[in-house]
Amino acid sequence: MGTSVLDKGPEAGVPEVRRLKGRGTPLRERLFQLSLWVSLSVGVVFLGCLLVYIVVEAWPRLDSRIWSNFPDIIDPSQAGAQSAIMGTIWVIGFTALYCLPVGVLTAIYLEEYADPERWWNRAIEINIQNLAAVPSIVYGILGLGIISRGLGFGQTVLTASLTLSLLVLPTVIIAAREAIRAVPPSIREASLALGATQWQTIWRQVLPAAVPGMATGSILALSRAIGEAAPLLLLGGLTFITFNPSGPDSAFTVLPIQIFNWISQSRAEFTSLAAAAIVILMVILLVMNSLAIWLRNHYSRRW
Amino acid sequence: MTSAGIRRRRAVAGSPGFLKRSQPRYGEKAIKVLLVAASLVSVLTTVGIVIALIPPAADFFGKVSFGDFITGTDWSPLFKPPHFGVLPLVSGTLMVTLIALLVAVPLGLGAAVYLSEYARPRVRAFFKPILEVLAGIPTVVYGFFALQAVTPLLQDIWPGGEGPEVFNALSAGFVMGIMIIPTIASLSEDAMTAVPNDLRDGAFALGSSRMQVATRVVFPAALSGIVAAIVLGVSRAIGETMIVAIAAGGRPNLSFDPLEGMQTMTAFIAAAGIGDLPTGSIGYQTIFAVGALLFVMTLVMNLVSIRLVRRFREVYE
Numbered sequence: 001m002g003t004s005v006l007d008k009g010p011e012a013g014v015p016e017v018r019r020l021k022g023r024g025t026p027l028r029e030r031l032f033q034l035s036l037w038v039s040l041s042v043g044v045v046f047l048g049c050l051l052v053y054i055v056v057e058a059w060p061r062l063d064s065r066i067w068s069n070f071p072d073i074i075d076p077s078q079a080g081a082q083s084a085i086m087g088t089i090w091v092i093g094f095t096a097l098y099c100l101p102v103g104v105l106t107a108i109y110l111e112e113y114a115d116p117e118r119w120w121n122r123a124i125e126i127n128i129q130n131l132a133a134v135p136s137i138v139y140g141i142l143g144l145g146i147i148s149r150g151l152g153f154g155q156t157v158l159t160a161s162l163t164l165s166l167l168v169l170p171t172v173i174i175a176a177r178e179a180i181r182a183v184p185p186s187i188r189e190a191s192l193a194l195g196a197t198q199w200q201t202i203w204r205q206v207l208p209a210a211v212p213g214m215a216t217g218s219i220l221a222l223s224r225a226i227g228e229a230a231p232l233l234l235l236g237g238l239t240f241i242t243f244n245p246s247g248p249d250s251a252f253t254v255l256p257i258q259i260f261n262w263i264s265q266s267r268a269e270f271t272s273l274a275a276a277a278i279v280i281l282m283v284i285l286l287v288m289n290s291l292a293i294w295l296r297n298h299y300s301r302r303w
Numbered sequence: 304m305t306s307a308g309i310r311r312r313r314a315v316a317g318s319p320g321f322l323k324r325s326q327p328r329y330g331e332k333a334i335k336v337l338l339v340a341a342s343l344v345s346v347l348t349t350v351g352i353v354i355a356l357i358p359p360a361a362d363f364f365g366k367v368s369f370g371d372f373i374t375g376t377d378w379s380p381l382f383k384p385p386h387f388g389v390l391p392l393v394s395g396t397l398m399v400t401l402i403a404l405l406v407a408v409p410l411g412l413g414a415a416v417y418l419s420e421y422a423r424p425r426v427r428a429f430f431k432p433i434l435e436v437l438a439g440i441p442t443v444v445y446g447f448f449a450l451q452a453v454t455p456l457l458q459d460i461w462p463g464g465e466g467p468e469v470f471n472a473l474s475a476g477f478v479m480g481i482m483i484i485p486t487i488a489s490l491s492e493d494a495m496t497a498v499p500n501d502l503r504d505g506a507f508a509l510g511s512s513r514m515q516v517a518t519r520v521v522f523p524a525a526l527s528g529i530v531a532a533i534v535l536g537v538s539r540a541i542g543e544t545m546i547v548a549i550a551a552g553g554r555p556n557l558s559f560d561p562l563e564g565m566q567t568m569t570a571f572i573a574a575a576g577i578g579d580l581p582t583g584s585i586g587y588q589t590i591f592a593v594g595a596l597l598f599v600m601t602l603v604m605n606l607v608s609i610r611l612v613r614r615f616r617e618v619y620e
Binding site: 028029032033035036037038039040042043044046047049050053054057101102105106108109110113114123124126127128129130131133134135136137138139140141142144145146149150166169170173197198199220223224226227228229230233234236256259260263264271274275278281282285289293 | 328331335337339341342345346348351352354355359409410412414417418421432433434437442443444446447448451452481514517538539541542543545548549569573576582591594597598602605608
């Protein structure tokens with residue numbers, strides 16, 4: 001396109017064309033392209049610096065102590081993050097249990113049943129879009145005011161995972177809707193034409209085809225929940241916890257909160273401890289993201 | 304079939320009872336009820352947020368006048384005597400947001416123009432996921448990096464004077480800006496990719512350069528989508544908590560010097576929520592008053608952004 005066409009044209013040897021080619025990329029054009037390139041690179045370079053900095057900071061503490069020991073406020077050299085790692089697993093497990101079924105069912109309703117002309121369906125849709133952009137600390141207020149103190153669930157794994165599942169529910173719904181929408185109508189029509197009911201069509205044709213897309217989106221949503229700290233600050237996650245959770249009614253801490261806790265300590269040993277916990281957190285996220293990408297590539301189907 | 308036949312068939316098809324099932328399928332009905340119930344969870348979430356915010360905030364405004372709250376310049380709700388002027392928190396929030404936007408808007412738009420107008424498919428396939436990684440990094444990690452790496456670096460290279468304080472709005476805003484780049488880049492790239500190629504080809508045919516096509520044709524055509532992306536970025540910056548709680552400090556400060564520490568609305572909520580405030584105390588209620596203000600601000604921004612996104616989508620589909 002544009003001037004580059006001239007580079008390869010059959011008249012490339014003609015002096016007239018060569019003159020045009022020279023005029024095609026004046027300094028201003030080149031500077032513009034360079035500035036675009038720089039804006040793209042800043043983010044990438046920043047990412048590289050961040051990763052290198054964290055690994056270098058964490059290096060002295062990057063050994064088995066970080067997952068085999070419990071937090072220790074007196075002796076940072078023996079402190080670890082086991083209760084936070086186990087807490088993260090408990091909280092995210094329950095979060096998935098609550099938000100995935102609700103998210104998928106909502107997506108099925110909106111894609112397969114809801115008439116978009118009706119005002120209530122449009123209201124549900126705008127509501128979900130808006131919830132997706134509500135600040136996470138507001139979900140913390142919801143969890144504190146209603147789930148923890150209003151319903152009396154207290155500062156427990158249950159409260160934390162309910163709050164986080166409401167937080168990532170819009171993301172799960174949006175991802176599941178896109179997966180369902182990608183299944184072509186002809187599949188549904190064929191199934192209905194053979195006499196299947198609407199639910200049989202959805203359950204036996206649409207959902208199996210949409211599962212990889214839904215799984216990809218759900219993993220990305222849950223990896224967002226793993227990194228969330230703000231709402232859990234309000235839900236008592238910052239309490240000093242030196243035991244692993246034993247059930248949904250147990251007190252808890254999670255990795256991002258434990259990291260925040262260590263960052264707030266003034267002693268320098270806690271800085272590398274925080275960095276080491278960040279490495280653990282990032283490795284978990286990296287594994288989940290790779291799984292999502294692998295799922296998308298492995299199961300993506302062209303119709 | 305004759306036209307009369309068609310008319311008759313239509314009349315029958317429109318009337319009640321045509322092709323009606325002899326047996327209603329109760330299972331199918333039950334499933335639909337279940338699906339509707341699931342989709343009401345998201346509606347109940349919004350209702351829950353409003354219910355969680357309003358009664359404690361109303362209690363708060365029973366004790367503190369709304370005018371004092373919104374115009375007061377001293378925020379020290381947990382001291383004696385307490386002052387409830389929210390302006391220092393609002394100015395801190397706006398300061399950090401402004402710095403974040405000064406970073407994220409030019410870089411995000413630059414990246415978007417490059418990816419949509421210049422990059423070859425392979426380059427694009429390489430850079431897009433990398434940018435998305437920036438959005439997936441936990442914000443507590445960004446806060447750590449801002450406090451431990453960016454602030455010391457700024458203090459080292461600051462020409463003359465003392466440079467930024469240990470807690471300052473500049474590092475928090477800068478790092479937050481980097482975090483928001485993918486939001487702005489991804490949405491505005493979508494908007495620019497949605498501009499039909501006919502417009503580009505027309506401009507190229509008239510002898511425009513690639514830069515002219517990008518800045519004078521594609522950019523204006525995608526403007527509403529780009530504005531929506533920026534509005535969403537603003538709303539994310541206002542709502543972000545961990546970066547400001549870690550790197551901007553915890554001192555409410557009505558100042559416009561980015562080198563000083565300030566407290567934002569979200570950072571105040573987090574700081575007040577960490578202490579185990581007794582339900583019903585005025586300290587507990589301030590969380591909800593500030594939370595309500597934050598919710599209303601982001602709600603307005605989100606609705607504007609949703610409306611703009613819808614408008615640009617309608618144009619080119």
